[in-house]
Amino acid sequence: DIVMTQSPDSLAVSLGERATINCQSSQSVLNRSNNKNYLNWYQQKAGQPPKLLIYWASTRYSGVPDRFSGSGSGTDFTLTISSLQAEDVAVYYCQQYYSRPSFGPGTKVEIK
Amino acid sequence: QLQLQESGPRLVQPSETLSLTCTVSGGSISSNDCYWAWIRQPPGKGLEWLGSIYYSGSTYYKMSLKSRITISIDTSKSQFSLKLNSVTAADTAVYYCARLDEAPGAFDIWGQGTMVTVSS
Numbered sequence: 001d002i003v004m005t006q007s008p009d010s011l012a013v014s015l016g017e018r019a020t021i022n023c024q025s026s027q028s029v030l031n032r033s034n035n036k037n038y039l040n041w042y043q044q045k046a047g048q049p050p051k052l053l054i055y056w057a058s059t060r061y062s063g064v065p066d067r068f069s070g071s072g073s074g075t076d077f078t079l080t081i082s083s084l085q086a087e088d089v090a091v092y093y094c095q096q097y098y099s100r101p102s103f104g105p106g107t108k109v110e111i112k
Numbered sequence: 113q114l115q116l117q118e119s120g121p122r123l124v125q126p127s128e129t130l131s132l133t134c135t136v137s138g139g140s141i142s143s144n145d146c147y148w149a150w151i152r153q154p155p156g157k158g159l160e161w162l163g164s165i166y167y168s169g170s171t172y173y174k175m176s177l178k179s180r181i182t183i184s185i186d187t188s189k190s191q192f193s194l195k196l197n198s199v200t201a202a203d204t205a206v207y208y209c210a211r212l213d214e215a216p217g218a219f220d221i222w223g224q225g226t227m228v229t230v231s232s
Contacts, residue, residue, distance in 0.1 A: 104158070106158045
């Protein structure tokens with residue numbers, strides 16, 4: 001099984017400032033046949049199901065604001081919120097699909 | 113638009129079988145470009161994928177649960193189901209059903225989730 005880790009566990013960011021979340025996989029999730037990283041990001045607000053933000057490591061899902069961006073390849077990935085808004089308070093999860101799906105432990109984002 | 117809704121008992125006795133159903137509406141459960149999945153989240157904890165099923169009935173499961181889990185599908189009713197046997201308190205969680213878009217391997221549509229408690 002591929003184990004996903006995230007850092008930090010939580011972070012507090014001022015409104016309008018940048019938030020950066022890191023995700024690492026225990027083995028590469030890059031499919032060399034199509035050069036796609038099978039790494040997705042989700043946002044989960046309190047009391048709600050998760051919502052897909054980013055797939056293939058860097059492609060924004062339909063309707064996701066462009067302040068959210070993803071980057072990275074292989075085993076190291078980053079989710080960036082360029083200008084934190086109040087509605088971005090949530091827990092963020094990464095997830096791989098290179099093999100049987102697995103999620104990272106989550107990163108809680110709060111307002112400073 | 114496509115919607116998923118979980119249903120089933122909220123309380124299950126230890127050692128018994130947890131059974132949930134997910135009803136798909138607003139779209140076809142027989143799509144050939146997606147799987148259907150069960151994911152759970154213990155209170156205050158992270159997400160755990162349990163298993164997935166294709167409309168043809170092909171399944172794959174989390175390896176650590178393989179001896180206890182069965183996922184099935186009834187395309188005539190637009191439903192897929194989860195059975196988890198020999199449950200313990202550790203199986204207490206919010207259970208979500210979700211659509212797995214096969215191309216990116218992303219869970220793009222989720223049900224609202226249902227809280228299942230294992231307790232006597």
